[in-house]
Amino acid sequence: MASIETLLESADLPDSPSPRLDAEWLLAAALGKPASYLRAWPEREVPEAPAVRFAADLARRRAGEPVAYILGRQGFWSLDLEVAPATLIPRPDTELLVETALALLPATPAEVLDLGTGSGAIALALAAERPAWRLTGVDRVMEAVALAERNRRRLGLGNATFLPSDWFSALDGRRFALIAGNPPYIAADDPHLALGDVRFEPASALVAGADGLDDIRRIVVEAPGHLQAGGWLLLEHGFEQAGAVRGLLTTRGFVEVHSRRDLGGHERISLGRLAA
Structure with a gap:
């Protein structure tokens, strides 16, 4: 198993305007945690199931798919909205x-x-x-x-x-x-x-x-x-x-x-x- 920080550092999103942020959103979603969790516990090891989901979501993002569609959510104003x-x-x-x-x-x-x-x-x-x-x-x-x-x-x-x-x-x-x-x-x-x-x-x-x-x-x-x-x-x-x-x-x-x-x-x- 790899740590949170190792997975984030190895995330390869060369065409994204915000590669680190995209990776954090995707990993947080895979873990079912807020993004603040990643920053508070960067040394925590990521179990196999969320690591597999994170890898799959990274592949979708590399292909250009918007993070909002991958996650099915987007913030707007003060609201968290489902998107599709x-x-x-x-x-x-x-x-x-x-x-x-x-x-x-x-x-x-x-x-x-x-x-x-x-x-x-x-x-x-x-x-x-x-x-x-x-x-x-x-x-x-x-x-x-x-x-x-x-x-x-x-x-x-x-x-x-x-x-x-x-x-x-x-x-x-x-x-x-x-x-x-x-x-x-x-x-x-x-x-x-x-x-x-x-x-x-x-x-x-x-x-x-x-x-x-x-x-x-x-x-x-x-x-x-x-x-x-x-x-x-x-x-x-x-x-x-x-x-x-x-x-x-x-x-x-x-x-x-x-x-x-x-x-x-x-x-x-x-x-x-x-x-x-």
């Missing part, structure tokens, strides 16, 4: 949508919509922070809706509901104080689609036409029919798309249109308000 290949892996950049939504509306009762909910990350983060809000998350992929519902049940958040819908198609007559979404926004010929974790993520959640804006155009056009007077539309987009998205919002008649920057300094979300 049917949905995107929630990313820290998307937390800007949550932060902005929380700042725009008071903590009093409100109807809020999460478009393309995936694992339910945005809706569930908002539901956890605002018990008085009623969150609705929609996705056209049935596996995503089921996954979001499993996360909701496990987290015990009764103020969120998930249903299948191709954007607004199943929401006739419903209006919301705020609509947020992280729709597909990558151009079909973007070379980044062949690199890194996105190779394993569903193309339907990534690609949106020749310029990456097809889904955003549709959302901007249809959103006023589902917003309350004075309601907000918040959209995540690519770091070079802010100007184009602001233009779409302004042309559609939204006011107070602006963009906000993520921790990397990129304009990551754009938003506008439906005139009262």
Whole structure:
């Protein structure tokens, strides 16, 4: 048997941007322990069964499979979420949508919509922070809706509901104080689609036409029919798309249109308000 530190030092993940961290996550999961256990007891020997699982998971990571899919879990906001290949892996950049939504509306009762909910990350983060809000998350992929519902049940958040819908198609007559979404926004010929974790993520959640804006155009056009007077539309987009998205919002008649920057300094979300 090898020690924890020996296994971590010998883990070979040359293509990972964070090889040590990836190895720690995988070994901690194999042992059924938190990552802090590895640092507290580096000399502990690893039994055969978790060592075999660790080796198998390392092989999957070397092949490029995201750690989140290997573990079936990903942290987002304050939540630990189940993830699966049917949905995107929630990313820290998307937390800007949550932060902005929380700042725009008071903590009093409100109807809020999460478009393309995936694992339910945005809706569930908002539901956890605002018990008085009623969150609705929609996705056209049935596996995503089921996954979001499993996360909701496990987290015990009764103020969120998930249903299948191709954007607004199943929401006739419903209006919301705020609509947020992280729709597909990558151009079909973007070379980044062949690199890194996105190779394993569903193309339907990534690609949106020749310029990456097809889904955003549709959302901007249809959103006023589902917003309350004075309601907000918040959209995540690519770091070079802010100007184009602001233009779409302004042309559609939204006011107070602006963009906000993520921790990397990129304009990551754009938003506008439906005139009262």
